[in-house]
Amino acid sequence: MLGDRTKTTIEPIRRLLRRGANAQVRKIVNKTHAADLSAAFRTLTFPDQKKLFSMIHDLEQKGLVFAELDEDLFLRIIEDMGVDEIVNILDTMASDDVADLMERFPDNLATEILRKMEKEGSAEVEGLLRYDTDTAGGIMVPDFVAVSKNTTAEQAIASLQKEYIDVEMPFYLYVTDDYGRLAGVSSLRQLVVVPPETPMKEFMTSDVYRVSTDTDQEEVARIVARYDILAVPVVDEDNKLVGIITVDDVIDIIRREATEDMFKMAGVGEEFVETQSVIKSTRIRLPWLFASCLGGVLAYFIIGRFEASLKQMTYLAAFIPVIMGMGGNIGTQSSTIVVRGIATGRINIRDLWKVVGKELSVGMILGAFYGFVVGGVAFLTHDKWALSFAVSLAVISSMSIAALVGSMFPLVFARLHIDPAVATGPFVTTSVDILSVFFYFQIATLLLNL
């Protein structure tokens, strides 16, 4: 059974490091999976982190840990390392992992590293770096098995034993023509089950799911998830097979994208800021709060103009929180549903009116319900019709408007090719604040002066 890795790995490492039992730490470290080591790193102080890294004996293990470290820690650890030491580690790593790390190095260091790396490795890495990080080209591995149409099953298997012995996940074998263009695919299982002398062309699937180098990574993830495949081939403009993206990388994409969307909607940047310094976290979150502050200040000016009504009925102020709060919550509900729906392909942006219509209906029904509740509270405590009606109508309008705005903004942004997750938060919050407050005081003033 997989034990809680905190107990089996992380705690022991901490304890032994503190006690200075270095030999024992080395033993654990060199047989622990890199992903678990990275979790252990997060719990240590920086001096202990440096110490732990230096205890990793195996260069390949060092490379695997490199790929798993959080960005901040990675940069601090390489600060004290010589270029040659870094290059030796990178030479053991898969080129897609190296390409990902290259993004993190300061430019001059990156250039020097590429120069010093072994020719074959650095050429592959440079090839990958040509592509944008968030595209298929940027995540693919140029590490795949390709055979020709006339290769027999037997010959293909033999190539796995020689030529392609190092390919990480050879579960699909791709069939290419003389120009390297993708013609078909077969699974390793099919290879093993057909008569050995059968040529690939007789049992391969020619209708291959494929993506191009500029396909967005979210789309790649959607395709792998939708069709339950273990890898998807990547082709260039000439349909030449240039790499594959395996399902483990897709899982990472899906997780990161989900985190990214959640964070964008809350205005906390795009990645995990929790492991970064207070200063950095503050800097990332400050700008997004500005939109909210602006909305609040505008609301202040709006209320200011209704000073007369407030003097007339001071109790109007007491309902501001509940009206804004209910509106804000429904707005969040609607925008969360729509943003997530767009991201997972459940909502089609062509269905704008259908989706907005439904959300508005829900908003109005819920608004009517809670409008009745809050209006009831107002009436029971004040016995004033005008006030109770004003409050009820304000709640209904606030919630309906919020549902409308919350569902519409993400769809409009998606149509304009703006990321709905990042634009929705501030826009929805600010609009709902201002509109709720405006309608409330307008309605109240009208009813109070009847």
Next chain:
Amino acid sequence: MLGDRTKTTIEPIRRLLRRGANAQVRKIVNKTHAADLSAAFRTLTFPDQKKLFSMIHDLEQKGLVFAELDEDLFLRIIEDMGVDEIVNILDTMASDDVADLMERFPDNLATEILRKMEKEGSAEVEGLLRYDTDTAGGIMVPDFVAVSKNTTAEQAIASLQKEYIDVEMPFYLYVTDDYGRLAGVSSLRQLVVVPPETPMKEFMTSDVYRVSTDTDQEEVARIVARYDILAVPVVDEDNKLVGIITVDDVIDIIRREATEDMFKMAGVGEEFVETQSVIKSTRIRLPWLFASCLGGVLAYFIIGRFEASLKQMTYLAAFIPVIMGMGGNIGTQSSTIVVRGIATGRINIRDLWKVVGKELSVGMILGAFYGFVVGGVAFLTHDKWALSFAVSLAVISSMSIAALVGSMFPLVFARLHIDPAVATGPFVTTSVDILSVFFYFQIATLLLNL
């Protein structure tokens, strides 16, 4: 290139159905992937949906579509189907997919179906139904390759051609002892590369990542994602191998869990309500808004007690939105970070004080900044020290408290084994509303009477 499936599949189906070109619809339908068909279903009216389903000729394709349909639609389509017709379709499906569907059938229908299904299939399904849906036992497939330690590579490959010819993804072969207990694993690739007469025990990995039948599905997903494996074996209390969970199912878990968390935090239930009726959607969302309403009503009573201050300085009311808004937003930021961090394993619940401390610091810095901004606006428009200070201090305290509450609640809930995502939303919103308003008026009253 994978075209936009809307253009290549969904639109044509709609058009042809409308035109009554049934033969052509049948042609498309019988060569389209079930996942794409399901997307097409979503865009049709119910009569067209029934028509489309009846046009699917292949029983196995019908089964695949069954598994992909949204719950509502599934129940409506089977309403008009006889039990025998349903059983025939289910008999073609994998038992884990059948087990999932069983959950949806009304109880008496489910019993009848199980009775009528082919003996082997129904026994497997009943076996799976014993487990809770959200556990490894509930998602696993009892469909794997198991050989003994002394089996040679050659013999194992032969078993893939005969005995295990129907196993869906035989990329890992498991090694079990005479009692069926898990002893090791080998990949298909290893099998193909070692000399054919080598026995499994010589090249298998004995240190196998495994989960037990009661392991939570989120934990299963974490393990598969962390160690980059394509499948994880599931064992019972006696360490007997009872099933495997493949990476494609894990991808579905990860997506669903991310959607679930996002929805829980916004108070929209757990699954996609967008495809459900307005009534159902309203019913799901109504209760969660109640907590927010309660908070707003409590805030109303609090402000009511400060009526005197309001009469003295009506302008106090105008700052309520911005103070509550800023607090609410920071509260959302903090709770989003912490809830997501716990879910992805980036934040350890033992680090409560460290995490809360960091969030509080960020809250105080951002509070100081925006407190200055808003206080400045107050001063520039009113030229009153007392009011400006009150507003500034209110913003600072509101934001600091929100950061504290927003980060602490999820961690405390997680420690008490309560789902942080579902509890956090209402608790944080309500507390922040009440506390912000209370501190604001308390501070303002104090300063105004100095």
